[in-house]
Amino acid sequence: MGIDKWLALGQTAAELGLVNALTVLSLFLSYSMLNVCDLSTDGCFTLGAAVGTLTAIAGYPWLSLPAAMLAGMISGFVTATLQTRMGVQSLLAGIVVNTGLYSVNLALTGNKATLPLNKTTTIFSMAKDLLKDTFLAGQSALIVMLIVVALVVIFLCFFLKTKLGLAIRATGSNTDMVRSSSINPTFTTTVGLCVSNAFTGLSGCLMAQQQKSFDINMGSGMVTVALASLLIGGVFVAKHKRIPLRAVGAVIGAILFRIVYALALRLNMPAFMLKLVSSVIVVLAISGPYLKKQLPLVLRRWKASREGGLKDA
Amino acid sequence: MLELKNVCKTFHPGTPDEKRALIDVSLTIGDGDFVSIIGANGAGKSTLFNAICGSFVIDSGSVYLDGKNVTMTPEHKRARRIGRLFQDPMRGSAPDMSIEENLALAAGNGGWLSRVSAADKKAFRDRLSLLGMGLEDRMRQPVGLLSGGQRQALTLLMATYHAPQVLLLDEHTAALDPGTAEKVLALTKSIVEENRITCLMITHNMQSALDLGNRTLMMDRGRVIYDVTGEERAQLTIADLTDKFRQLSGRTLDNDRMLLGVK
Numbered sequence: 001m002g003i004d005k006w007l008a009l010g011q012t013a014a015e016l017g018l019v020n021a022l023t024v025l026s027l028f029l030s031y032s033m034l035n036v037c038d039l040s041t042d043g044c045f046t047l048g049a050a051v052g053t054l055t056a057i058a059g060y061p062w063l064s065l066p067a068a069m070l071a072g073m074i075s076g077f078v079t080a081t082l083q084t085r086m087g088v089q090s091l092l093a094g095i096v097v098n099t100g101l102y103s104v105n106l107a108l109t110g111n112k113a114t115l116p117l118n119k120t121t122t123i124f125s126m127a128k129d130l131l132k133d134t135f136l137a138g139q140s141a142l143i144v145m146l147i148v149v150a151l152v153v154i155f156l157c158f159f160l161k162t163k164l165g166l167a168i169r170a171t172g173s174n175t176d177m178v179r180s181s182s183i184n185p186t187f188t189t190t191v192g193l194c195v196s197n198a199f200t201g202l203s204g205c206l207m208a209q210q211q212k213s214f215d216i217n218m219g220s221g222m223v224t225v226a227l228a229s230l231l232i233g234g235v236f237v238a239k240h241k242r243i244p245l246r247a248v249g250a251v252i253g254a255i256l257f258r259i260v261y262a263l264a265l266r267l268n269m270p271a272f273m274l275k276l277v278s279s280v281i282v283v284l285a286i287s288g289p290y291l292k293k294q295l296p297l298v299l300r301r302w303k304a305s306r307e308g309g310l311k312d313a
Numbered sequence: 314m315l316e317l318k319n320v321c322k323t324f325h326p327g328t329p330d331e332k333r334a335l336i337d338v339s340l341t342i343g344d345g346d347f348v349s350i351i352g353a354n355g356a357g358k359s360t361l362f363n364a365i366c367g368s369f370v371i372d373s374g375s376v377y378l379d380g381k382n383v384t385m386t387p388e389h390k391r392a393r394r395i396g397r398l399f400q401d402p403m404r405g406s407a408p409d410m411s412i413e414e415n416l417a418l419a420a421g422n423g424g425w426l427s428r429v430s431a432a433d434k435k436a437f438r439d440r441l442s443l444l445g446m447g448l449e450d451r452m453r454q455p456v457g458l459l460s461g462g463q464r465q466a467l468t469l470l471m472a473t474y475h476a477p478q479v480l481l482l483d484e485h486t487a488a489l490d491p492g493t494a495e496k497v498l499a500l501t502k503s504i505v506e507e508n509r510i511t512c513l514m515i516t517h518n519m520q521s522a523l524d525l526g527n528r529t530l531m532m533d534r535g536r537v538i539y540d541v542t543g544e545e546r547a548q549l550t551i552a553d554l555t556d557k558f559r560q561l562s563g564r565t566l567d568n569d570r571m572l573l574g575v576k
Contacts, residue, residue: 040477164425166414173407179389180397180472181404206540240455 017255018145022203035172039094043101045204045219052205072201114258231285320374336535347526398485403407405468408457419471460492476508
């Protein structure tokens, strides 16, 4: 395989990685900052894709981005309302919304499981037309994604330093302290989930447009893939580092994940393995530190049991 | 002025675990009063604070702050006027955020989208230097790195950043080593006196219950059994307090921690 083929492979991986990075940044906000594991991510991703696709097909490619974000925001609002005002446990709220969104998404597409976008004007086709006579012609999709991701990172860095952003971070760190600062944690959780889901929706919208098709199952497993990317990013940028670095770390994690995945595919790993691989990564990243802490205990227990212990107890 | 009228709270009502934590408690605390509260474990001292803060809805009775009925006002809204410190120094601040960011939330200046300004930072620095712990040079470090004493001092600063009308201290020095405890207590006294904050302090140290403030409440099994102030209080000794407890509750005060006056 020639060098340009490898480059093309890397470029596609980077493009997809950047699209996924938006979902990863969304989880960076909800999972790392707000400390909520938002399991509505899969459905919300597909919702953004459906709304974005329909808006683009209707002839408004620009509008597709804010429309997908708004849809994501509404989904986030529902998830937040369920867990803060209606007594549904946080994890269950996400799962319930996720399940419900499957029907909502099919209702939106008129019960069509796929929608083609190859003849539709999208953000990517517009960028391609715009750059077609320049030396960047081949990189138009990458440029679009770089701009979008950069904007989202800049927004997040700014947002998390505002009083509202600080309150959202404090909600994830110590809810008591938020209340004693005269701030209602219900409000901060709601805003946090709305903003984070807006990015998930945007991510889905761009994924459909980049792939030139919408598929009802395109979001399935997204939360695990994104979590895996987030945790990979966390390996490079530790938790105590400053917010901008950590956000960039999340983006790098998303791109790396896609590159490693693309390489594994080249090495003949079947495509269906993607989700198992991401599950394993999530488990390793979360339970790795835990097991590392347990290891000395296990060794001591083993040593003690060799010196007798109490086996009949 | 803080006023409690016939406040009742029962946990797990109708179950074998039923616990009547507050029974018909009525209290009036005047502006600028410093009240120390003593009582054995489970007497209802912390529950009384929870009722004042609004951590739960009381079963019956009412709470008035400055003549306004705040019985049904949510906790976060009361927090504007009521500051609180817990025994656990970890409860008052967010460990993943920097000292500066914690203070910014406590200060609550500006609108939702405002950022910490240079003036804010200067003000935080000045306040922190009053603690004499060198925290003013560590403003960007996560609070999780501070020691228990430093964290409790920071919490004190946060709870009194805008002087509250009422400050509730729930054994706030009990988890600290003696030296640090003394320092935090001295800081508390100076902040409370300077701002003339009405203060309620739960303590297991009978000596400081008598030394600090101008009024002492003794609680037992959900009731205030002894309320002393003025001349009578000035004459009290620890022995008198244990006698009083035996006489009023019909039990001996078998809490070593209280008898020995251990902090």
